[in-house]
Structure formats: C-alpha cells, structure tokens
Amino acid sequence: MGTARILIVDDELIVRESLGGWLERDGHEVDTAQSGEEALEKMKDTRFDILLVDIKMEGMSGLDLLKAVKETDPDVAVVMITAYGSISTAIEAMKNGAYEYLLKPFDPNELGVLIEKIIEHQAQALETQFLREQYKERSRFESMIGQSRALQEIFSLIEDIAPTESTVLITGETGTGKGLAAKAIHSKSPRHEGPFVVVNCGAFPEHLLESELFGYQKGAFTDAKTTKKGRLELAHGGTLFLDEIGEISMRMQIDLLRVLEDRVFYRLGGTQPIEADFRVIAATNKNLEKAIKEGSFREDFYYRLNVISFSMPPLRDHKEDIPLLAEHFLHRFARETNKPVDQISREAMDEMMLYEWPGNVRELENAIERAVVVCKGRKIMPKDLPIFQPEYAALPSDKSLKEVERAHLISVLNENEWNIAKSAKVLGIDRSTLYNKIKRHNISRPS
Amino acid sequence: MNARPKNTILVSPVGDLDLDSEFLHELCDKISEIFGCECEIMPLLKEIDFARDPVRDQHHSTLLLERLSALAPHRVLKVLAITTVDLFIPVLTYVYGEAQLGGKSSIISTYRLQETHSAKVTPATYQCRILKEAIHELGHTFGLRHCPNESCIMHYCRKIQDVDRKSTELCRYCKVLLSDEMKRLASE
Incomplete structure (x- = not known):
C-alpha cells in the first residue's frame, strides 16, 4: 500500500470533507478545492499525484479542468467522479486523458483499488526513470573539483570528518554535489576499501524501499522466490549513502532509527540478526527542521543522523x-x-x-x-x-x-x-x- | 496550575444494541489496555434521525461525528459510538465506521459485521469484529492511519474475511506512533 498526494475537486463541502477524511485515514495527503479555478491555483504551488474531480461543477467544468491540467502536467492521474446521468461526459473525459471515472456513489473498495493501481503505475514509471538516471550517474562519476574558498572549506571539513565513524548529514540544493561529497568522505575514510552503497530513498515506493534496504528471505512474501541481500547488508564494512532522506516514510524512519541504535537488523521474513557494520551518510535538499515541525520527519531520527552536518554551497x-x-x-x-x-x-x-x-x-x-x-x-x-x-x-x-x-x-x-x-x-x-x-x-x- | 489532563475514552451506545453489557465492559477493558486511558460507557445521542438520508435509507456518519464531538463532556478525550444502523458518506455506498483523524469522535456500525463468508457467523466472531473495528476507529482519533501490515488492527480491510484475519493488536510501528501521540497529548 503506497500513499499519494490527492486533490479533491468538488463544489459540495460535505463531499470534500467526508471523502477527504476517508482518504486521509487511508494514509494519503489530501487537499480540497471547491472549483476548477481554485484547483488550478493550488496546483501552482503543490504537485498532486491524483486529482478526484467532480464532472458537474459551477463555473469551470470538470472536463475543462481536466484539459487544463493535462496541458501543464500530463503525468497527474485525473479520476472523474460522475452521476449516473453524465456517463457520456465521463467517456468524453476518458478521451481527453482522464485515468478513470467512478460512478457515484461507489463502493469504498473500488476507490481503494483504483488508487492503489494508480500509485503502482506511477511508481513503476518513476523507478524506470531512476534506473536510467542511475546508469548515467554511474558512468559519469567524478571527483569534486573547485578552487574557491567555499569549496576549499568543504574539502577541509571532509578531511576532518572522514576518519571518524560519525553519521553525517549533507544538505544543499539539487545538483550541488552532495553525492560527490559523500563519496569523497568514504574514499578518505578507513572504510575506503569497503563498498560505497547508494540508496536513493526518493526513488522507491515504501514497500520496495523496505525490501531494497533490508533484503528478504525466500518465502517472505509471494514474489520472494529466492533469498536476497538488502543494501544494508551489501554495505557491510563500508558506507551506506542514503540520498533524499527527507522523502522516506515515518515507518521507514522508525526502522532505520532502530538499526542505527541497535546496530543489528533482520531481512524481511528473517529471524537471524545481521550486524549493521557500516557508516551512514545521508543527504537531502529538504529543510528537515521544517519537516519535523510539520510532523513528516521524526525528531529522534533527525538527531541520530545529524551528528555532523554541512551544507554544499550553490554554484x-x-x-x-x-x-x-x-x-x-x-x-x-x-x-x-x-x-x-x-x-x-x-x-x-x-x-x-x-x-x-x-x-x-x-x-x-x-x-x-x-x-x-x-x-x-x-x-x-x-x-x-x-x-x-x-x-x-x-x-x-x-x-x-x-x-x-x-x-x-x-x-x-x-x-x-x-x-x-x-x-x-x-x-x-x-x-x-x-x-x-x-x-x-x-x-x-x-x- | 495545569488543568487535569483528559484521560477518559467514552464508549457510547446509540439506541438499542444487540450486545450485552458484559461484552461492552470487555470492550472497555481492551480499549484501556491499548490506549492506556480510563474507559466509560455512556450514551450521548438520543436520536439520530437528523443524519438519516431517506433516499438511501442510511445514516450519514460525518454528521453523527460532528454531533458526538459537540455533546461530549469536557473531561472526555475521545468518543467511540456504536450503532446498528447502516452508515455512509456521500460518494461511497457504505462505511463500516468513520473517525475524525486526530480528532475527538469515532463511530462504528454493526450493520455489516454480521456478514458471513462461510457458515453462520458465531456470536464470538461477531463480537471480535466489533472489537477490532472499535479499536481501529479509535486509533484514527489518535492520528493513526491505515497500516499495510495485514495483521495490525489498523490495517484497512476490504472484505470481512480480512477483518477476521487481522489481530486485535497494533503492530510495532503503530505502537511507536501511538506512543508519540500520547506523549504529545500529555504535554498539551
């Protein structure tokens, strides 16, 4: 089960509130808009994965909203909600790129299954993109370059912190070289002969990230035909680089906090404890202190990561x-x-x-x-x-x-x-x- | 001086229930065990016709929750109402129950918990389903969301078989999140 950022667009307050509440309890992040115009306004500041749109609304119709959304953001899944009498409009919406339409009132399971299907579909697309980028990154890996005072200070800091075993948190805007800094710390550390294992936390849906990190025993779940080592295990003796750490779910934060505290972990479905012998370097372009205040990042996990921290300067x-x-x-x-x-x-x-x-x-x-x-x-x-x-x-x-x-x-x-x-x-x-x-x-x- | 913290969960029967008082007390014990609060039984709603949709012949649960929150005594931390009528929210055909996420009130309906997938549902199974749904909806009022762990009581069940399959306990993640919420409430 994944979670999505969902915008409900309906001119009836009671529909927005009750459907919104139902989806929030299912773990989704929900916002509402009472018109197509308000929805477009909200979409200027926030990216939604799914839009649930009532076809019949005062002012801008659901169909017009669909067309406007598809022009600027074709990857958003738009689900039209329609009454029995408006099926022809719903079919028209499908031709204009709607993901699906639901005839109201609909069975709660129908909505749940549809949202899961959309999340799965979007996650697959993201994963494919990530794998392509990862391949490109691998083939382009470089050492850090710079003679400026700002970078010289970073180099000096890296020299100082590399020999320690402390967890490091690297912050900075996208593209500033946080990954290169992490690699540099690893290369200069006593663990340099061990592996440098990268996990892009933002690229995996939660259930995949869990098996990717912890690995699994044969038979742990339906598709676990063989036992697989996770990245925590592959990082043994080396460094584990958790990129985009600000993107991980609360559940995964609880799991990783436990690993960092206990220094042992288990494969999914496994009963044998495995020693966590790796150094952790995490990176993010998010403001984690703000995320803590908003309740999306755990304070205890933050302090566990933020033993040493520095920020990569923008170019x-x-x-x-x-x-x-x-x-x-x-x-x-x-x-x-x-x-x-x-x-x-x-x-x-x-x-x-x-x-x-x-x-x-x-x-x-x-x-x-x-x-x-x-x-x-x-x-x-x-x-x-x-x-x-x-x-x-x-x-x-x-x-x-x-x-x-x-x-x-x-x-x-x-x-x-x-x-x-x-x-x-x-x-x-x-x-x-x-x-x-x-x-x-x-x-x-x-x- | 700080006011005494609210520490009572109210189990509030709506109308006549097909449940004996012994079961309601068992339910209270389980609620106290899981949420670490005192639990009392007290009816709050005398009539619920205001929430009835005559076309659907169902009751709108969101309206019932609003009324429950308004009627709950100040000393009460959370309310769980239990009704035999079928509940709905607009656009959905039915709901087993509803809760205000991180809010005060929750409600469950026993209407669809009699459903059977094999032989006749036994009283023990029926009561166990009510207990699971009650803890589940109350969990939402403490900010807990649906949990992917199929045996956790916060798991969202698509079918009644899934309700029977899940346990009556929170998984370790949900326990941590509940304990965070309890600490937050204590510091308020």
Whole structure:
C-alpha cells in the first residue's frame, strides 16, 4: 500500500470533507478545492499525484479542468467522479486523458483499488526513470573539483570528518554535489576499501524501499522466490549513502532509527540478526527542521543522523569555480563523444559567469554536454549553450535571477517539446521541482 | 496550575444494541489496555434521525461525528459510538465506521459485521469484529492511519474475511506512533 498526494475537486463541502477524511485515514495527503479555478491555483504551488474531480461543477467544468491540467502536467492521474446521468461526459473525459471515472456513489473498495493501481503505475514509471538516471550517474562519476574558498572549506571539513565513524548529514540544493561529497568522505575514510552503497530513498515506493534496504528471505512474501541481500547488508564494512532522506516514510524512519541504535537488523521474513557494520551518510535538499515541525520527519531520527552536518554551497556562491568545472566537463564530453572541441570562447565563458545556475553544477555539466554535441567547430560559442536560446536572449533589460530562470525554463521546455522528464533531465533537477517552477513562474504551454 | 489532563475514552451506545453489557465492559477493558486511558460507557445521542438520508435509507456518519464531538463532556478525550444502523458518506455506498483523524469522535456500525463468508457467523466472531473495528476507529482519533501490515488492527480491510484475519493488536510501528501521540497529548 503506497500513499499519494490527492486533490479533491468538488463544489459540495460535505463531499470534500467526508471523502477527504476517508482518504486521509487511508494514509494519503489530501487537499480540497471547491472549483476548477481554485484547483488550478493550488496546483501552482503543490504537485498532486491524483486529482478526484467532480464532472458537474459551477463555473469551470470538470472536463475543462481536466484539459487544463493535462496541458501543464500530463503525468497527474485525473479520476472523474460522475452521476449516473453524465456517463457520456465521463467517456468524453476518458478521451481527453482522464485515468478513470467512478460512478457515484461507489463502493469504498473500488476507490481503494483504483488508487492503489494508480500509485503502482506511477511508481513503476518513476523507478524506470531512476534506473536510467542511475546508469548515467554511474558512468559519469567524478571527483569534486573547485578552487574557491567555499569549496576549499568543504574539502577541509571532509578531511576532518572522514576518519571518524560519525553519521553525517549533507544538505544543499539539487545538483550541488552532495553525492560527490559523500563519496569523497568514504574514499578518505578507513572504510575506503569497503563498498560505497547508494540508496536513493526518493526513488522507491515504501514497500520496495523496505525490501531494497533490508533484503528478504525466500518465502517472505509471494514474489520472494529466492533469498536476497538488502543494501544494508551489501554495505557491510563500508558506507551506506542514503540520498533524499527527507522523502522516506515515518515507518521507514522508525526502522532505520532502530538499526542505527541497535546496530543489528533482520531481512524481511528473517529471524537471524545481521550486524549493521557500516557508516551512514545521508543527504537531502529538504529543510528537515521544517519537516519535523510539520510532523513528516521524526525528531529522534533527525538527531541520530545529524551528528555532523554541512551544507554544499550553490554554484552561484562559488562562481569562480565555473571556468575550472567547465573546462573539466568540456574535455570529458569531447573525449566521450569523440569530437575535436577543445576550447570555450571568452564570450561563452563570460555568459556562463553571469548566469545564476539554478540547477547548480549538474546543470552546468548538462549545458556543456549539450554544447559539445551541437558545437560546429573547435570552440564552444554562446549560441551552443542551452541558456542562450532565443527566448533567453530576448530578455536584455531584466536580468534579475527570477526573469533569467523563467526564460531559461521556457527555452529548455520548448527545446524538448514540453516533455517534462527530458526537460528536467537537461536542467539537472527532478520533475516535481520543474513542475513547481513552471507553476511559480506562471509559464504555460504555447498553443 | 495545569488543568487535569483528559484521560477518559467514552464508549457510547446509540439506541438499542444487540450486545450485552458484559461484552461492552470487555470492550472497555481492551480499549484501556491499548490506549492506556480510563474507559466509560455512556450514551450521548438520543436520536439520530437528523443524519438519516431517506433516499438511501442510511445514516450519514460525518454528521453523527460532528454531533458526538459537540455533546461530549469536557473531561472526555475521545468518543467511540456504536450503532446498528447502516452508515455512509456521500460518494461511497457504505462505511463500516468513520473517525475524525486526530480528532475527538469515532463511530462504528454493526450493520455489516454480521456478514458471513462461510457458515453462520458465531456470536464470538461477531463480537471480535466489533472489537477490532472499535479499536481501529479509535486509533484514527489518535492520528493513526491505515497500516499495510495485514495483521495490525489498523490495517484497512476490504472484505470481512480480512477483518477476521487481522489481530486485535497494533503492530510495532503503530505502537511507536501511538506512543508519540500520547506523549504529545500529555504535554498539551
């Protein structure tokens, strides 16, 4: 059973309240809107996995809302709720991309099964995307590069904390290199000959994360045909890197806290205790203290993780490292693509120094990769960089970070024909961050 | 000086129940054991026609919960009402019960707990189902949500067979979450 973020859109208060309560008890995060207009407003700030929409509403109809949602966020599952007399509209909704329709009143089991099916479906899509990205990450692994004071301080800190056994919490924006810092700590630690095992906690639905971490005994559940070691076991003698730790469920926090306290764990369905001989490094781009106040992160687990902590600086705070990083990426991608590109023009470098890089080092890396591919000569010119597409260049007067970011988002989205997954990858951010940015900047897809 | 903390859970029969008082006291004991609170039996609702939908011939549980919360004495921490009428919430055909998540009131209906999947349901099985549903709905008022562990009492059961299969206890995760909530309530 997974949980989802659900928005109920219905103009009847009693439906919103009672259905909302039912879904909350089922563990879902629920919000409500009394009209299509309010739903679109809420979706500017929050990304929902599922929308339950009443077809007949005052003002914007459920069908119009469906069309508007599908234009900006095609991955959201929209379930239409309809009365017996409106089945033809429901079928029309299916043609317009609705996931399913429910005839009211419906059996509670019908709703439960449908939501589980949607969660499963969305989790599979996410996992596939994660596996692709993981493959790419593996093939690109680099050591940390930087001569700026900000990074020198990080290097010095890593030197100091690496020899200890303490748990480390690394915070920082997406793309700042939290994973590289974790790897660097491992490489300089007495455990460097042991494995460095990465778990992207945000990429797995809860039940998969549990078996992925703890492993399972043959027969522990229907699909457990053989015994499988979990990542905790695979990290024996080395370091366990828990990336996106802010995404894990309360249940998993309870389990991991117990492992960190007792230093033993069990495979699912297993009775033999297994020694937890690994060092834990966790990373997040979330504000965990805020999450504690909101009740989504356990305080005791936070203090167990936060023995030593540091924050990776955003690239805009150590721009002096851009030339070095850019040169490094240039040579690597030129080698990988077998292209004779070996220079970055002065103009291109100047523009890169002016840009704010909201996606940080990962965005710079992706920009150089693209530039190497599209570059016609030996030298990268401003036009080769994705940040200098026409939409971006058309903003000569207002160079505020907000406007520059907006223009860059439009540029990348148009370039990728509004394919969110592809655009997010190019920007070096995750899809939900991109959705949030689209909404925050009020960007809409050109008709 | 701090006011005395509320520490009473009220089991509140609605109308005539097909349950003897011995069972209701057993239920109270189990509630006290799980939630660590005192438990009393006291009717609160004299009539429930205000919540009846004549077309569906069912009672709207959300309205009943609102009334229960309004009527509960101040010293009461949580309320569990038990009724024999069939309950619904709009858009759903029926519910076994409903609770205010992290709130004061909960209600269960015995109407569908007589359902049988094999031979005639025995009084012991029927009472065990009532006990499980009662603890389950009360669990919601302490902020507990549905649990994926099939043997945990907070597991959401799609079929009556699943209710029979689950235990009368909270799993270890739900125990931790309940204990967190108890600590929070004590500090209020």
